[in-house]
Amino acid sequence: MAMVEKVLIIGSGAREHAIARALQRSLQVPELVGLGTNLNPGLMQLCGVFEVGNITDAEAVLAFAGKHKVTLAIIGPEAPLEAGVADALWQAGIPTVGPRQQLAQIETSKAFAREMLTKYAIPACPGYRVFQTMDGVADYLTELGNHYVVKADGLTGGKGVRVAGEHLHSHEEALAYAVALLDEAGQCVIEEKLVGEEFSLMSFCDGKTLRHMPPVQDHKRAYEGDTGPNTGGMGSYTDAGGCLPFLTESDIQKAQQINEQSAAALAAEFGQPYQGILYGGFMATREGVKLIEYNARFGDPEAMNVLALLETDFLAVCQAIVQQNLMDLEVTFAPLATVCKYAVPQGYPEKPVKGEPVDVSAVKQPEQVYFASVEAKGDILREAGSRTIAVVGIAPDLSSAEKQAEELVSDIEGPLFHRRDIGTRELVQKRIDHMREIRG
Ligand code: AMP
Ligand code: GLY
Secondary structure, X not given: OOOOOEEEEEOOOHHHHHHHHHHHOOOOOOEEEXXXXXXXXXXXXXXXXXXXXXXXXXXXXXXXXXXXXXXXXXXXXXXXXXXXHHHHHHHOOOOEXXXXXXXXXXXXXXXXXXXXXXXXXXXXXXXXXXXXXXXXXHHHXXXXXXXXXXXXXXXXXXXXXXXXXXXXXXXXXXXXXXXXXXXXXXXXXEEEOOOEXXXXXXXXXXXXXXXXXXXXXXXXXXXXXXXXXXXXXXXXXXXXXXXXXXOOHHHHHHHHHHHHHHHHHHHHHHOOOOOEEEEEEEEEEOOEEEEEEEEOOOOOOHHHHXXXXXXXXXXXXXXXXXXXXXHHOOOOEOOOEEEEEEEEEOOOOOOOOOOOEEEOOOOOOHHHEEEOOEEEEOOEEEEOOOOOEEEEEEEOOHHHHHHHHHHHHHOOEOOEEXXXXXXXXXXXXXXXXXXXXXXX
16 A cells, blocks of 8 residues: 655645645545645645745745655745745655756746747747847847737746737837846847737646646636736636637647647756646647747646546646656546636736635535635635635536636625636637638
8 A cells, every 4th residue: 555645735826726626636635735825725724734934945845845744745836946946845855746947947938938949949939039138129120010029038927028019009119128128137038929819738747748638718818808907817718628619629739749849858958857737828820829938837727627627636647747657647637618717806916905805605616616815814714915716617518617607706705806708608709700710
């Protein structure tokens, strides 16, 4: 009989709550401990021990892991990956799901990600150039005309990308933003603006073998009709057939292939296996599937969609990732549709109200509720200022999953709002029509 795993979950959003839920379903009955940044009531309930601490401080994480004798760690967010927490855990003999610092550059440096794809001849990039000085920036903008995007190189919590026609309205504005980025970080990326529909394709990766998850579509804009400021993601859906209504099977195969080629490129580049979740942010365009960005972790909200569907024991998947035997594990997902909707504080993302009480006691299916930026203070839950609570509807078809998610989210009380349009027939049809128009 194998030992009981004691699993450390790092992070405390809805994504980590979903990770804890998936582990709790394991027939191996692991013990869970958590280290996060807010007193997430969901994690506090599922973890034998849950503490708030500095999750980007490798020493502090190691001390916590050592004290609780953890046998496996799972890193949820990107910041600890960038800080080398996976390296420290592996060095201390704790197998970890989440790539080491060098490999996490696929997310933490946009220049690195683009240049690696080019070096390994993976044909998925838009036209792009990396700049360390303003030399050539104006010329490159002239070459791109009205179709340019200016990106900060490093992690910016989704706020570093400015797109022509949305955030930037002239080459003057683009130049000024490039100057600011170079002053700040010494490097920026300018690239061709792609037109199409975005989707996320995440893969479990042990460094050699990838097991792909169903594609998901997230919604970045704060308000209905895809208007308003960008957010961490207001909600997301998967469709029942393991496809998305606006994609073809070949789009999905292409995205899977790009993830496979990128994992192989990372292994070749660093001589180390990428062990974790590889998240490709793709755009389906007239010229085929292109890579927008990589993340080195589960998406949030995408994790709630896919983990709700995962049929294979998630702990077994994590063990296969760290032991590098995903090849021997079949990973399957229920053929159902999911719709995830986030309730966020009024004023989010610019001026979110904070500290207000929220109440989920009227929600009929508490197991479909995921806590995020919310703090448990005694019996009262209070908004902590970012995306507050996610719900997931699960059904044989998208419309029913959407209705279920809408019912669940509507029963949450507090000064919150959500996007009613995510997963609705109308919005999904708009995506289908958009792609039809683009493909001609
Ligand atoms: P990223 O942080 O790279 O995912 O960028 C944030 C958002 O900016 C993406 O979700 C896209 O909506 C948009 N974006 C980034 N790069 C491009 C591009 N080359 N063309 C069009 N939109 C882009
Ligand atoms: N949903 C986008 C992200 O996790 O980065």
